Amino acid sequence: MPRVSAEYRQARRDEIARAALRVLERKGVRDTSIADIVAESGLSTGAIYSHFTNKGELARYIVSEFMLPRLDAIAASAEVRAPRQIIELMLAATIENGISPAVILQFWAEGSMPGEIRDELLRTIVKLRSALAAALLPWARQRTADEEEAAALAYARTVDVAAVAQGFISNEAIFGTRSPQEYLTAVEQILA
Amino acid sequence: MPRVSAEYRQARRDEIARAALRVLERKGVRDTSIADIVAESGLSTGAIYSHFTNKGELARYIVSEFMLPRLDAIAASAEVRAPRQIIELMLAATIENGISPAVILQFWAEGSMPGEIRDELLRTIVKLRSALAAALLPWARQRTADEEEAAALAYARTVDVAAVAQGFISNEAIFGTRSPQEYLTAVEQILA
């Protein structure tokens, strides 16, 4: 039985995860040790392990809570926005989120191999795709009168929106020089 | 003084690196231990360390020798190829190379943080850009009569060619479902 409230536990997990993220930004995934997170959080080893079963569960928590931008506001809006605008809003939200493209890329890399990080990443992407589909729906409705067709069109485009955003983050993580707009225009022109 | 020839040493380093790559494909960067490479190569720990000063130097060797496709044939050709064709050839060469997008992404992720892997990756990319510029030169010459301008145009476009290829590899590493052509067409259409 929990002696403290669910809110306390949640706040503690969040506190640990944010301490971990500060270390991750400085040292990267490979060089971040539990000892670092212990030092950064001001807690003890055992305290960390009483909130996360192991390092992997902490990593999964970070993926599910911090790796993707919140698109609720964009998804809830009835404004008509073309896929390209949605990509720009998504990238702006990601940048504003404060997690560096480098750290994001390191978690994606971990998610490219089978395992729990991959499972968590794919689950989180499913949620992102729902938000993107909602954001694209007004645009899709302008292209077809049939509501079912519009929903299908919006959902189909989420893959490509996500792919382009992923390309920008990858590029930014290593070269980190261009604005989303510059990147998108360059990619568009080179493929024409 | 080396008791064995430079060729022997080179072959031995290559043998160790290829053993490492086989393990990397199976287990990923994070879970590949020196013990794994020792087992896979059939050598001893000390033997590995007599050819590479440490795990990091082995990683740098893999980056410089195996992470980017050989574009010599494409670069040497006088054939006129648009940037998009160059991207397709580059991706075909990468796939043929046998290193999975997942392993490539893991090394890129490592290269997104300051350090020796990043330095090695950027050096290797400089070489790739030279090859890409040569491959793009016939196309650039068709767009301008001035030779210097053509060279500048070809070189400027290498950044964007590399960025799009990077987008494909990142996407492939996590979702791994589309052909380069399908990916490029989808990205082009979503940005239009």
Next chain:
DNA sequence: ACCTGAACACCGTTCAAGT
């Protein structure tokens, strides 16, 4: 010089004991 493999240091994890 190249190689062997045991020894050492460090990091993730556990667990007996405290509140």
Next chain:
DNA sequence: ACCTGAACACCGTTCAAGT
């Protein structure tokens, strides 16, 4: 239940000894 921190197991690296 939450937390402490010492103890344990494992992995990267070293090094005395072999050829």
